[in-house]
Amino acid sequence: MINMVDLKEKLRERQYKLTSQRQTILQSFIDNPDRHLSAEDVYNIVRLQSPDLGLATVYRTLELLSELDILQKLDFGDGRSRYEINEMSTPHHHHHLICLSCGRVREFEDDLLETLETAIARKSKFMIVDHQLKFYGYCQECQEKGED
Amino acid sequence: MINMVDLKEKLRERQYKLTSQRQTILQSFIDNPDRHLSAEDVYNIVRLQSPDLGLATVYRTLELLSELDILQKLDFGDGRSRYEINEMSTPHHHHHLICLSCGRVREFEDDLLETLETAIARKSKFMIVDHQLKFYGYCQECQEKGED
């Protein structure tokens, strides 16, 4: 898991500065490990502690942290980008189960896709560096409550 | 492959009307089978034959056709939604290889994911109805032109 020392190091490598805003924004992800925060979500969280931190700074920081591979940008089709900490140290990614009824997003751990990735890379001569897999369907709760 | 008769039938099932605009918009997808058209793309295509067709109608029709499972909504992270004809009759989906250098999107046929889907459904009690898989990397051309 990323921490503030890693952040400082990653920033220094590229001559970016370690500002309190950037620390605060990263902290909001560390404090909310299970969520997929949008820019506005982050803005509302950091507002409580740092009322002067602007929304534009949130956007700029989210982009920067994605560029540094500290965050991963996600899209669940709800009209805004969402982000989560990029656990790139672990060799197996997790994917998302998106419920079409209640909209909840659940994580799913998976190793099997690595095999598929290798096969595709070989067959298509495409150098794969990342993937995103989303499953759409109905979660157990919504199945029990009856069809939608 | 979907045709106008299917469209009419699907619309009638739900008491929607078959308008010339809806036919024109679906036709633009039939005429461009390899592309992932955005609302604006569709607007520019249909404009040539139907100059009075409005952009709002394009948006409304794309949403409607997605609801009817005639189109599938896609997101490649370029800030706008894209659509393609939903080939739900075929049991194997295709996925997308997105080049991080030139931005081109290539299709990739795959059967292997069906196995994975079944396994996930069983393990997680999630009823899967659809999935989307995107690989990010570098296409052969960009690899040959040197790293980015």
Added chain:
DNA sequence: CTTAGTGCAAAACCTTTGCAACTCT
């Protein structure tokens, strides 16, 4: 004739940008 659909313009969102003031290194 009744209900749904359209076109237009305005509004609503999310995200980006210009710029003067500010703050890390």
Added chain:
DNA sequence: AGAGTTGCAAAGGTTTTGCACTAAG
């Protein structure tokens, strides 16, 4: 000191909505 960063407000781009008018069933 100097380069990068911030906040604010304005602008940009995509998508949605209100409403009078039109067209399909």
